[in-house]
Amino acid sequence: xxxxxxxxxxxxxxxxxxxxxxxxxxxxxxxxxxxxxxxxxxxxxxxxxxxxxxxxxxxxxxxxxxxxxxxxxxxxxxxxxxxxxxxxxxxxxxxxxxxxxxxxxxxxxxxxxxxxxxxxxxxxxxxxxxxxxxxxxxxxxxxxxxxxxxxxxxxxxxxxxxxxxxxxxxxxxxxxxxxxxxxxxxxxxxxxxxxxxxxxxxxxxxxxxxxxxxxxxxxxxxxxxxxxxxxxxxxxxxxxxxxxxxxxxxxxxxxxxxxxxxxxxxxxxxxxxxxxxxxxxxxxxxxxxxxxxxxxxxxxxxxxxxxxxxxxxxxxxxxxxxxxxxxxxxxxxxxxxxxxxxxxxxxxxxxxxxxxxxxxxxxxxxxxxxxxxxxxxxxxxxxxxxxxxxxxxxxxxxxxxxxxxxxxxxxxxxxxxxxxxxxxxxxxxxxxxxxxxxxxxxxxxxxxxxxxxxxxxxxxxxxxxxxxxxxxxxxxxxxxxxxxxxxxxxxxxxxxxxxxxxxxxxxxxx
Numbered sequence: 001x002x003x004x005x006x007x008x009x010x011x012x013x014x015x016x017x018x019x020x021x022x023x024x025x026x027x028x029x030x031x032x033x034x035x036x037x038x039x040x041x042x043x044x045x046x047x048x049x050x051x052x053x054x055x056x057x058x059x060x061x062x063x064x065x066x067x068x069x070x071x072x073x074x075x076x077x078x079x080x081x082x083x084x085x086x087x088x089x090x091x092x093x094x095x096x097x098x099x100x101x102x103x104x105x106x107x108x109x110x111x112x113x114x115x116x117x118x119x120x121x122x123x124x125x126x127x128x129x130x131x132x133x134x135x136x137x138x139x140x141x142x143x144x145x146x147x148x149x150x151x152x153x154x155x156x157x158x159x160x161x162x163x164x165x166x167x168x169x170x171x172x173x174x175x176x177x178x179x180x181x182x183x184x185x186x187x188x189x190x191x192x193x194x195x196x197x198x199x200x201x202x203x204x205x206x207x208x209x210x211x212x213x214x215x216x217x218x219x220x221x222x223x224x225x226x227x228x229x230x231x232x233x234x235x236x237x238x239x240x241x242x243x244x245x246x247x248x249x250x251x252x253x254x255x256x257x258x259x260x261x262x263x264x265x266x267x268x269x270x271x272x273x274x275x276x277x278x279x280x281x282x283x284x285x286x287x288x289x290x291x292x293x294x295x296x297x298x299x300x301x302x303x304x305x306x307x308x309x310x311x312x313x314x315x316x317x318x319x320x321x322x323x324x325x326x327x328x329x330x331x332x333x334x335x336x337x338x339x340x341x342x343x344x345x346x347x348x349x350x351x352x353x354x355x356x357x358x359x360x361x362x363x364x365x366x367x368x369x370x371x372x373x374x375x376x377x378x379x380x381x382x383x384x385x386x387x388x389x390x391x392x393x394x395x396x397x398x399x400x401x402x403x404x405x406x407x408x409x410x411x412x413x414x415x416x417x418x419x420x421x422x423x424x425x426x427x428x429x430x431x432x433x434x435x436x437x438x439x440x441x442x443x444x445x446x447x448x449x450x451x452x453x454x455x456x457x458x459x460x461x462x463x464x465x466x467x468x469x470x471x472x473x474x475x476x477x478x479x480x481x482x483x484x485x486x487x488x489x490x491x492x493x494x495x496x497x498x499x500x501x502x503x504x505x506x507x508x509x510x
Contacts, residue, residue: 052449055084055328056087059088059089063086065109077337080332087332088106091335093339094335097342097424116243120246123248123271124250129491130270131492134270135256138207192206202406203253205405205406206405208250208391220243220393221243221247221394222393222394223389226245228356233396249407250407252417275427277338295323298322298326301319320447324444327444331439343425343426345425347420349420353418353419354418368383386410387409389408391407
């Protein structure tokens with residue numbers, strides 16, 4: 001009887017041991033997550049634990065208490081967002097353009113002077129290189145020193161009127177010949193050219209500079225109409241606002257006559273003074289829609305394998321890591337995108353046009369209707385509607401023309417710009433996108449926690465490799481040039497790009 005008892009005991013022990021191993025390591029058979037939870041922490045510090053901390057805690061590389069430009073560029077959103085790290089800082093960048101509880105909750109704030117500085121810089125850049133039918137660029141046919149200036153007859157068809165299909169065909173047909181020859185060097189832009197808008201309005205302005213430094217003190221680019229009253233000075237917010245208006249006036253000086261009635265639409269479409277997602281994010285937006293479908297399918301398949309039937313068997317730990325990365329990339333890139341540009345509305349200033357500006361504008365309107373402005377000839381009814389504005393630089397309370405130049409702008413546009421201001425807003429679509437992208441960040445974290453239950457040595461090596469490779473991409477995104485803010489498909493052929501920001505929008509390279 002004793003030998004029989006011993007044999008039964010051995011078989012019982014063997015059966016229970018097999019069941020134990022199948023429960024603990026189910027990447028071969030059955031559900032991946034055990035049915036019972038242990039009240040004790042049984043996991044040691046591994047790659048998943050380190051990655052989870054990196055996801056939630058910190059990334060000093062993109063941390064700042066004021067808005068940054070990195071995620072104003074689609075390429076910046078892509079490179080920064082693919083690394084599963086720094087969720088808190090991703091949220092900072094997604095809510096950076098605001099002065100509400102969302103911004104305060106994540107330790108960021110957007111002072112009004114920083115908002116106006118952003119638009120002054122970005123609009124100045126778009127004046128130079130943005131591909132638009134609404135205005136001509138003063139740098140489109142400017143070349144660097146020592147290069148031959150093309151003649152007007154050799155310009156051919158304007159880049160702004162060429163369709164995207166024609167551009168693609170042109171690039172495809174010329175790709176081989178361009179590849180064989182030496183790469184042409186970019187010519188630095190040295191000045192703006194003198195233009196005649198609509199064949200009757202002269203535009204002769206020097207390139208605006210000191211767009212941000214002037215808001216902190218020192219010389220600042222400004223229209224003479226907007227200079228402080230005699231003996232007075234502007235606060236930082238006031239000076240930033242009038243510098244922004246000055247740059248808008250420059251753009252309106254280039255605006256063609258047929259678009260004057262819809263100048264606000266031009267501001268929204270070409271210069272992104274609007275409450276919608278920026279036009280530069282169009283390609284990224286549609287790519288994310290497609291990527292979202294792929295991510296959902298992958299997450300659902302992995303969840304089915306973990307909680308119902310493991311059809312992936314030994315590949316499940318690797319698929320969980322990949323699904324977590326996909327979910328994180330979709331959520332973080334989307335959050336960076338919706339926080340990439342300010343959402344604003346142009347609202348009337350309750351104080352109206354300041355008295356000193358109103359009196360100067362009245363003088364300019366009176367001068368526009370006199371024969372003095374047109375060499376002794378009486379102006380036409382159309383010409384009377386355009387006022388001549390001078391531009392220069394403000395140093396304290398003293399205004400210096402300093403070769404700033406002049407241009408003609410419709411008086412009604414000038415009046416409306418001087419009596420309006422910007423207001424930060426968050427439309428309903430912003431809240432919906434915020435909730436959707438946050439959901440996928442949560443899914444990514446949940447998948448990473450679940451992966452610790454089925455982790456293998458090789459799946460943890462994969463996790464470390466992902467962190468290393470994506471860290472290189474993130475570093476590239478943070479250190480990239482400001483030129484990324486205007487992708488090449490939206491750039492005007494032959495235009496020169498000259499503006500550069502240094503980190504925060506408090507100083508300029510030139």
